Amino acid sequence: MPPVDVRATVISNVRLSHDYNVLTFSAPEVGALTEPGQFVMVKTTDTSEPMLRRPFSVFEVLRDDLGTVRAISILNKRAGRTTNLLYGLGAGDPIWCLGPLGLPFNPPESGDAWMVAGGVGLAPFATLAEALVAVNVPTTLFYGARTGEELYYLEFFDRLGVKLVLSTEDGSIGEKGRVTAPLETSLKELSGPNQVSIYACGPEPMLAAVAKLAMQYGQPSEVSMERTMGCGLGGCYSCVVPVTHADGQTRYVRSCIGGPVFDGAVVAWE
Amino acid sequence: MTTMDLSVKIGTLEMPNPLIAASGCFGYGLEYADLVDLSTLGGVASKGLFLAERQGHKPERIVETPSGMLNAIGLQGIGVHRFVAEKLPELRARKARNIVNICGTTLDEYVEVARVLSDAEGVDAIEINISCPNIKEGGIQFGCSLDGTFNVVSAVRKVTRLPIIPKLTPNVTSPASFARAAEDAGADAISLVNTFLAMAIDVEQRKPKLSNVVGGLSGPAIRPIAIRMVWECRQEVKIPIIGMGGIMDWRDVIEFMLAGANAVQVGTANFVDPFIWPKLLDGIESYMQRHGITRLADIVGAVDTASPAKAHA
Numbered sequence: 247m248p249p250v251d252v253r254a255t256v257i258s259n260v261r262l263s264h265d266y267n268v269l270t271f272s273a274p275e276v277g278a279l280t281e282p283g284q285f286v287m288v289k290t291t292d293t294s295e296p297m298l299r300r301p302f303s304v305f306e307v308l309r310d311d312l313g314t315v316r317a318i319s320i321l322n323k324r325a326g327r328t329t330n331l332l333y334g335l336g337a338g339d340p341i342w343c344l345g346p347l348g349l350p351f352n353p354p355e356s357g358d359a360w361m362v363a364g365g366v367g368l369a370p371f372a373t374l375a376e377a378l379v380a381v382n383v384p385t386t387l388f389y390g391a392r393t394g395e396e397l398y399y400l401e402f403f404d405r406l407g408v409k410l411v412l413s414t415e416d417g418s419i420g421e422k423g424r425v426t427a428p429l430e431t432s433l434k435e436l437s438g439p440n441q442v443s444i445y446a447c448g449p450e451p452m453l454a455a456v457a458k459l460a461m462q463y464g465q466p467s468e469v470s471m472e473r474t475m476g477c478g479l480g481g482c483y484s485c486v487v488p489v490t491h492a493d494g495q496t497r498y499v500r501s502c503i504g505g506p507v508f509d510g511a512v513v514a515w516e
Numbered sequence: 517m518t519t520m521d522l523s524v525k526i527g528t529l530e531m532p533n534p535l536i537a538a539s540g541c542f543g544y545g546l547e548y549a550d551l552v553d554l555s556t557l558g559g560v561a562s563k564g565l566f567l568a569e570r571q572g573h574k575p576e577r578i579v580e581t582p583s584g585m586l587n588a589i590g591l592q593g594i595g596v597h598r599f600v601a602e603k604l605p606e607l608r609a610r611k612a613r614n615i616v617n618i619c620g621t622t623l624d625e626y627v628e629v630a631r632v633l634s635d636a637e638g639v640d641a642i643e644i645n646i647s648c649p650n651i652k653e654g655g656i657q658f659g660c661s662l663d664g665t666f667n668v669v670s671a672v673r674k675v676t677r678l679p680i681i682p683k684l685t686p687n688v689t690s691p692a693s694f695a696r697a698a699e700d701a702g703a704d705a706i707s708l709v710n711t712f713l714a715m716a717i718d719v720e721q722r723k724p725k726l727s728n729v730v731g732g733l734s735g736p737a738i739r740p741i742a743i744r745m746v747w748e749c750r751q752e753v754k755i756p757i758i759g760m761g762g763i764m765d766w767r768d769v770i771e772f773m774l775a776g777a778n779a780v781q782v783g784t785a786n787f788v789d790p791f792i793w794p795k796l797l798d799g800i801e802s803y804m805q806r807h808g809i810t811r812l813a814d815i816v817g818a819v820d821t822a823s824p825a826k827a828h829a
Contacts, residue, residue, distance in 0.1 A: 477787035480547035484578040
């Protein structure tokens with residue numbers, strides 16, 4: 247299905263911290279089409295200041311009691327101009343939303359699903375967890391942040407029955423250090439290759455580390471890459487990721503249409 | 517009911533309306549085929565093609581700037597042979613009018629790419645990129661010299677009967693003299709402007725925002741300069757002009773045409789709104805209706821410079 251462009255209205259803006267917020271808006275047409283791992287391009291104005299849309303993973307697809315999609319949300323972290331504007335929006339404000347875009351995660355061929363999130367990289371895993379739990383895949387979330395205060399939506403995942411393995415850089419909750427440490431501990435306990443499917447989203451060094459660990463322990467991995475995007479549709483060639491192809495050559499692939507989800511084993515990590 | 521005529525003719529290229537998707541902003545066209553009926557566009561200008569595949573620059577490749585953006589993609593592309601084999605048949609099937617943008621690191625490469633396209637089925641015109649600001653070895657070395665421009669256009673002219681449209685750079689003192697060189701060399705039309713060479717710096721990190729350090733500025737920020745350049749070129753040459761630079765809505769299309777453009781290209785705006793095309797057409801048609809215009813071509817270069825417009829607050 248081709249993406250749709252919706253002039254949506256903000257339903258709620260829940261500020262999780264000084265930097266993070268969850269923005270919910272009325273884009274049911276987008277939500278109804280969204281598969282876990284896909285993204286939207288959003289913009290807070292129809293003027294040219296700022297001009298370009300920005301890409302966000304669809305965080306939640308929200309349904310009413312009858313199961314009809316009513317809204318979607320994005321998990322936003324303030325960093326630049328648009329993310330600051332998104333942090334400041336209130337109920338009733340307009341937001342332009344184009345989507346869904348990009349390739350979704352592939353469901354596991356067999357075995358358990360391990361999701362690995364770093365910081366705002368939690369974004370694609372709410373919808374993925376729901377989809378996995380719905381088909382009875384045992385699912386674990388390895389979730390790391392700087393501090394315990396930046397670990398969000400723990401109850402949401404807990405309620406779904408997702409096993410949580412937490413880590414923080416300051417040690418305030420869970421294991422102290424990077425999220426890849428508990429991941430490696432768990433990988434060591436596996437009895438052989440292709441036992442779990444690993445899904446990762448977060449800072450690029452984390453994604454590279456997860457992909458390498460997955461290869462080292464013989465498990466498949468999919469990584470959701472974040473790139474600066476101009477259009478989200480393959481028009482501008484700005485969001486490229488170096489990918490090693492079957493002929494052994496490394497070529498730039500547009501992450502908007504060839505991703506954002508990539509096989510962790512083929513990304514040519516820099 | 518009066519029928520409105522929006523058509524544009526450039527040599528053998530006949531377009532139902534003046535709206536062309538700008539090179540480098542629309543992939544190879546097929547990326548957008550599910551969103552817009554390609555046959556309803558005046559034309560589709562493909563991403564620039566060399567003979568061989570090219571990888572382009574490392575990211576970061578774009579950055580937003582005030583009412584605009586910088587890009588330094590570095591002409592990543594599949595090369596002319598793969599374009600002919602993999603993209604053209606589908607573009608033809610979708611009845612796109614294909615204005616294929618060609619690049620070269622040497623004069624011979626331009627000629628060879630043009631020759632390959634002339635032999636292919638489904639190419640409607642060739643746009644000659646002599647103005648990409650982002651790669652050292654290609655294009656701009658020709659586009660910034662009057663002799664270079666004349667030589668590339670004449671050499672391509674000799675190997676093809678297709679309409680040829682050199683795309684001019686704004687990064688020269690007088691684009692109009694380059695328009696003249698292009699016309700003298702046998703161009704069927706010119707297109708302008710390519711992007712303005714520009715730069716943006718992250719002040720906290722003291723680093724350029726683009727991996728290529730410098731890049732090309734596009735978007736509404738450049739539109740008044742592009743309008744001025746199109747207007748200057750209109751005084752200098754008789755051949756059709758394809759104007760571009762920061763068109764965001766129908767009003768901007770009309771502005772370029774009044775300045776002297778016969779057709780326009782839309783690039784950056786398509787990033788913001790991929791569904792822009794029918795909106796532009798609707799806006800142009802209601803403008804024609806309001807002003808009693810039946811033939812859009814009648815407004816080309818029709819700006820009346822005898823006195824300024826009444827100012828509006």
